[in-house]
Amino acid sequence: MKFSKEIENFLLEEAKSRFLKYVQIHTTSDENSTSDPSTDRQFDLAKILASELKELGCRKVILDEYCYVYGFLDATKGYEDVQAIGLIAHMDTSPAEKGKNVQPVIHENYDGKVIKYPKNPELILTPEDSPELKKFIGMDIITSSGDTLLGADDKAGIAEIMAAVAAWQKFPFLDHGPIVICFTPDEEIGRGTKNINLEYLPAYCYTFDGGEIGELEIECFDAWKANIQFNGISVHPGYAKNRMVNAIEIACRFVSQIPEAETPQHTENREGFYHLYHLEGDCVKAKAVLILRDFESKNNKKRIKYLEQLIAT
Ligand SMILES: [Zn+2]
Numbered sequence: 001m002k003f004s005k006e007i008e009n010f011l012l013e014e015a016k017s018r019f020l021k022y023v024q025i026h027t028t029s030d031e032n033s034t035s036d037p038s039t040d041r042q043f044d045l046a047k048i049l050a051s052e053l054k055e056l057g058c059r060k061v062i063l064d065e066y067c068y069v070y071g072f073l074d075a076t077k078g079y080e081d082v083q084a085i086g087l088i089a090h091m092d093t094s095p096a097e098k099g100k101n102v103q104p105v106i107h108e109n110y111d112g113k114v115i116k117y118p119k120n121p122e123l124i125l126t127p128e129d130s131p132e133l134k135k136f137i138g139m140d141i142i143t144s145s146g147d148t149l150l151g152a153d154d155k156a157g158i159a160e161i162m163a164a165v166a167a168w169q170k171f172p173f174l175d176h177g178p179i180v181i182c183f184t185p186d187e188e189i190g191r192g193t194k195n196i197n198l199e200y201l202p203a204y205c206y207t208f209d210g211g212e213i214g215e216l217e218i219e220c221f222d223a224w225k226a227n228i229q230f231n232g233i234s235v236h237p238g239y240a241k242n243r244m245v246n247a248i249e250i251a252c253r254f255v256s257q258i259p260e261a262e263t264p265q266h267t268e269n270r271e272g273f274y275h276l277y278h279l280e281g282d283c284v285k286a287k288a289v290l291i292l293r294d295f296e297s298k299n300n301k302k303r304i305k306y307l308e309q310l311i312a313t
Contacts (some may be wrong), residue, residue: 013049014163014166022155028099029092035187037067057169066195071181082177086205087155090187097149111138117146157208251286270295
């Protein structure tokens with residue numbers, strides 16, 4: 001669908017200004033928390049989005065106790081019987097990096113050179129490491145200041161959906177069927193749909209959480225997480241012969257047995273992998289955390305079996 005320049009500019013400006021606002025709201029989730037949502041701070045963004053959806057003409061908006069936001073936008077006249085669709089995005093950002101005090105930086109009219117970060121001189125983004133940067137020469141690129149995540153995952157998705165809702169209000173001649181908007185908490189820690197209320201959602205929904213412009217993904221991977229604990233026996237090194245069991249050494253040996261070809265850095269498209277993303281410990285205790293991903297669940301079953309065999313030896 002081709003929009004007029006006016007609508008196109010409106011969508012771009014709305015998405016950008018909303019994005020810059022949303023990323024500054026701290027919504028990091030916490031995988032160690034047992035509450036739902038995992039962090040109360042996610043309500044800070046949820047409340048703003050709920051009130052914005054109301055202002056933008058949603059007939060009904062719900063913010064529930066689990067921090068899910070639902071907005072219901074009526075169809076335009078004559079389109080009431082069209083199949084309803086859902087637009088979904090997540091509000092939390094990954095606990096892997098700091099998400100507080102995000103200060104977005106706009107690199108206007110990107111020149112194709114190295115991108116530097118004001119708060120972290122050692123961090124650089126180069127077209128050599130990230131060739132996709134070349135596609136954006138001449139455009140504006142938004143990054144963090146280098147000391148936090150930016151949180152584009154998934155505040156870009158939220159901003160895009162909100163920009164569309166704003167456009168439907170501003171340009172009422174843009175016809176559409178019934179729309180349901182849903183913003184979820186805790187996606188980054190694997191609990192994004194834990195408390196989702198399917199009764200509110202239509203049969204067809206689109207999640208705005210992708211990478212490429214124009215890309216449409218129609219399947220999801222099978223996902224597992226392995227938390228492996230290694231227990232050692234600590235003995236004074238002077239008397240340790242045949243007695244000491246060094247937990248971190250065993251952990252390292254274990255990790256070295258993970259097939260290197262099946263890691264994220266060596267796989268693409270529909271290839272599955274083991275991803276070791278956390279390893280810690282000392283002589284007494286060590287811990288490794290892995291995630292397994294595959295588009296065929298039987299392949300992940302094999303990986304789980306392999307890990308179990310490694311553990312047994
Ligand atoms: Zn995401």
